[in-house]
Amino acid sequence: MSKQNKKVHIYLPFFLICFAFLVIVARLYSLQIIEHEEFKQEVSKSQVRKVDILPERGIIYDRNLEKLAVNIPSYSLYAYPKKISHPEEAAGKLSSILGMKKSWLVKQLKKEKVFLWLGRKLPLIKKEMIETLALEGIGFVEETERFYLQKKLASHLLGFTGIDNQGLAGLELYYEEELRGKRGHFLIREDALGYEIPLTRRITQGLVPGMDLVLTIDNIIQSIVEKEISLALEETEARSVEALFMNPQTGEILALANKPDYDPNHYSDFSPFFRRNRVVHSIYEPGSTFKPFTASAILEEGLITMEESVYCEGTIKIASHTFHDWKPFNQYFTLADILRNSSSIGMIKLASRMDKEIFSEYLHLFGFGEKTGIDLSGEAKGIVRAASSWSLTDLPAISIGQAIAITPLQMLTAFCALVNGGELLKPYLVKYIRNAEGKRVKENEPTVVRRVISPSTSVQIKELLEQVVEDGTGRRAKIEGYSIGGKTGTAQVPALAGRGYIPNKYISSFMGFAPVASPGIAGIVIIKEPTGAYYGGEIAAPVFQRIMKRVLPHLDILPEQEEWVTVRVS
Known part of the structure; x- marks a missing residue:
C-alpha cells in the first residue's frame, strides 16, 4: 500500500466523523435557535389542556316551593388504559358489576388512549363495589344527575334531561338556557404521557349555577288530577285520558296531565306515545264542547234573543250531507235548551244565520288554528281551514265541533275567554x-x-252553561253547594286515511268552571276511545266532578249555598 493511500485511510474516517458532527451541530442550532419559538408553542399546546366545569342545574319547584326536579350525586367510571397491566382480569371483575360484556370491556381497556369512560352516572352502591376491587388505572369522577322526586307526577310538563344533564323535553328543554347555567373552565398541565401534573390547575372562567324555576303548577291539584284520570283510564279501558286545569283570570296552568304517562328518571324505558304531551302536542275534533263558542258568536252578533226558539228535528240535510242529532228531539228549543240538551240540529240552524267569513273571524279571535304561546316546545297549531276554502257543509260541521282539529290546550284557553x-x-x-x-x-x-x-255576552254564556250542569247533559258534574258551569262533548274519531270516521271509536269530554259568578278555576277532561259507555256526560263529567270536589276547598273557594242537616234526637 502506498504512503498516500495510508493517509486516506487515516484521515477519511476523521473527516467523516467531523462532517457528521457538524451536521448534528447545525441541526441542533436549527432546533434550539431558529425553530425554538415554534416548537415551544407546540410543546405548550400539548402540555396544557382546557377542562370544562359543569354548573349545577337549577331546581324546579311548584308554586308553593315544593321541589319537583332536583340534582343528586352520581359517579362516572373512567379508565387510563395505559396504566392497566392486566385488562382481561380487570374486565372480568367489572363486567358483573356494570352489567356489560367482558369482551367489550377488554376491547375498551386495550385501546391506545390516555383516558376513556366506562360508565356514566353510576349509583353510589356500584361505586363502592368497584372501589373495593382496588383496580389500577380505574377511577371515578363525581357528577350530578337529574332526579324527579315524585317520579311520574307532572312528567309531561317537566320533561327530562340527557346523560350530560341537557334538557331534552318539556320545561327542561324550553328553559334549557336558564336551567343549565354557564360552564366554568380551568387549565391543567400534562406530562409526556398525557397525565395531569399535580398542583398545576388554573381557573380561567368561573362557573355560574343554573337558575331555578317556580311553576304555576300546584302540586296538590296536580296529584288530585292525576289520581282521578288514572282511575278513569282504568275504569273506561280507554286509549288515553288527558286533563288540564287553569286559572281563567290569569292564564296560569294549575295542573296538566296525560295518562298513560312515564317516569322521567327512566324515560328511555317508555314508548314515545307514553312520553307524548297530548294536551299540547295532539289535536282532536272537540264535538259538542265546541257549541258554546258558536253560541257566543251568535249572541255577540245579535242573531238571536234568549226567548226565541227554533224547531229541532232529528236530521237536517245540507247540500249532499245529512246531519243527525244524538237523539230526535222534534220540538222547539231556545238557545238555553239547545245547549242544555246539546242539540246539534238546533246549533246548526242558528249558525246558518252567520256569514262564513264572520264565523271564521271568531275562530281566529278565540285562537283556534294558532299556537297559544305556552312555554313548552312543540305546541301544535291545530287545523282550521280558511273560510274561502269551505264547502257548504263546513260551517254547520264546525259549529258543532266537526271539521276542525284543535289541542286540549287551545280548547281550554279559549274557554277561559268565554x-x-x-x-x-x-x-x-x-x-x-x-x-x-x-x-x-x-x-x-x-x-x-x-x-x-x-x-255581557260572557255573562250570558256563563248562565247558559250553568243550566247545562243544573239540569242538562252535564248534570253529573254538579257539586252540592257550588255553582258549576260546563259543557259535555262526544265526538267520533276521524279516519286516518280518506274521509269519514272510524266506527265505534269516540272521544268523550267535559269542560267546566266554578264558581259561575267569578270563576277561579276552569278545566277540561278528555277520554279517548273508551270501552263501553262513551257519552261525555256519562264518563267525563263525573271525573271532572270528583276533581273539582277536592280542588275547590283546596283553593279556599267555599260553597255558595249552606247545606242544612237535620239531626233527629231519639
Missing part, C-alpha cells in the same frame, strides 16, 4: 325565575292577547 269576561289570555307554566341567591330575575304576568267577546 267565562272570564271575554279576554283571551296567554297560558303559562312558569311563575318566576330566580338565581342561585334566591333573587327573582324574571316574573311572568297575565298577558291579554285580545278581547274576543263582550263582558
